[in-house]
Amino acid sequence: AQTVTQSQPEMSVQEAETVTLSCTYDTSENNYYLFWYKQPPSRQMILVIRQEAYKQQNATENRFSVNFQKAAKSFSLKISDSQLGDTAMYFCAFMNNNDMRFGAGTRLTVKP
Amino acid sequence: SQTIHQWPATLVQPVGSPLSLECTVEGTSNPNLYWYRQAAGRGLQLLFYSVGIGQISSEVPQNLSASRPQDRQFILSSKKLLLSDSGFYLCAWRRDRSYNEQFFGPGTRLTVL
Numbered sequence: 313a314q315t316v317t318q319s320q321p322e323m324s325v326q327e328a329e330t331v332t333l334s335c336t337y338d339t340s341e342n343n344y345y346l347f348w349y350k351q352p353p354s355r356q357m358i359l360v361i362r363q364e365a366y367k368q369q370n371a372t373e374n375r376f377s378v379n380f381q382k383a384a385k386s387f388s389l390k391i392s393d394s395q396l397g398d399t400a401m402y403f404c405a406f407m408n409n410n411d412m413r414f415g416a417g418t419r420l421t422v423k424p
Numbered sequence: 425s426q427t428i429h430q431w432p433a434t435l436v437q438p439v440g441s442p443l444s445l446e447c448t449v450e451g452t453s454n455p456n457l458y459w460y461r462q463a464a465g466r467g468l469q470l471l472f473y474s475v476g477i478g479q480i481s482s483e484v485p486q487n488l489s490a491s492r493p494q495d496r497q498f499i500l501s502s503k504k505l506l507l508s509d510s511g512f513y514l515c516a517w518r519r520d521r522s523y524n525e526q527f528f529g530p531g532t533r534l535t536v537l
Contacts (some may be wrong), residue, residue: 316467345524355466355512357528364524374426407524409458410481414467 314339316406318415325394326423331390332379333418335404344408346380346387351417352400360402363387394422426451430515430529437536443488443502445532452497455517457498458526459490462512474498510536514529 315338337346348360363371363380375395376400379388385410391398399422404415427450437443449483456475460468468496470483472490479489487506498515514531516526 347525351529355531357514357516359525359527362525407526410458410475412458412474414469414524416467417465419461 314341314344314406314408314411316404316413316415318404318418320418321416322419322421324423325391326364327394327396329394330390330392331394331405331420333391333402333420335415337385337387337404337406337413338354339385339408340405341408344406346378346391347405348378349403349405349414350377350398350400351403352402353421354404357403361389368415368420391420396422396424413420426517426519426527427442428515428517428529430513430532432531432532433500433534435535437505437534439536440504440505442503443500443509443534445500445534447498447500447529448496450520452496452517454495455519457492458515458516458518459498459500462514462531463475464511467512470482472500501505505536507536510534 317336344365346363350358350360361371361373361376375392377390401417401419403417406413428479458473459471462468473481474492488502512531515529515532518526
């Protein structure tokens with residue numbers, strides 16, 4: 313069974329600085345997808361970024377980028393130029409067919 | 425554009441009462457649909473998913489059941505609620521196998537007393 317581990321329950325960063333959230337996963341599959349979702353206090357789950365396992369190039373979406381290390385089964389999220397609106401829970405997720413697994417989340421606080 | 429709705433937004437129910445949560449998707453056809461539960465301060469646990477009308481797959485044996493009576497409608501039910509059923513329930517949809525990201529509804533906060 314696939315598992316997703318987020319080892320940082322809470323993190324904080326100063327506004328305009330850069331922060332990296334960690335995620336590791338365990339699977340025997342070769343083809344899968346990885347995601348980072350953001351859940352602000354409203355509890356709406358918002359897709360931040362996705363990565364296809366067959367692509368070596370790291371995904372980037374504006375201030376958000378990932379460091380995907382397939383051999384190490386690692387998928388970290390880097391947030392550059394942090395903004396107050398980035399304050400939220402961040403969940404790493406793994407998907408293979410209809411099997412979607414989430415990590416326990418990292419609570420990120422951006423401080424002014 | 426596609427939108428996903430859930431209702432009710434909040435629900436307080438006594439132990440032993442029935443449950444019916446509804447999820448509908450607009451602007452797409454034949455979506456894959458999912459039900460998740462999120463306990464307080466925790467990640468999401470996949471409960472059920474459906475790839476078509478009447479097709480339900482259960483991930484975790486539990487007190488809940490799901491049904492898909494129409495293409496874009498997904499219902500989560502229980503005959504008798506338990507205290508442990510309290511949580512935040514999220515419905516999600518995926519367009520088809522070529523798009524793997526899931527899009528989530530606003531959720532239902534269920535409290536069982």
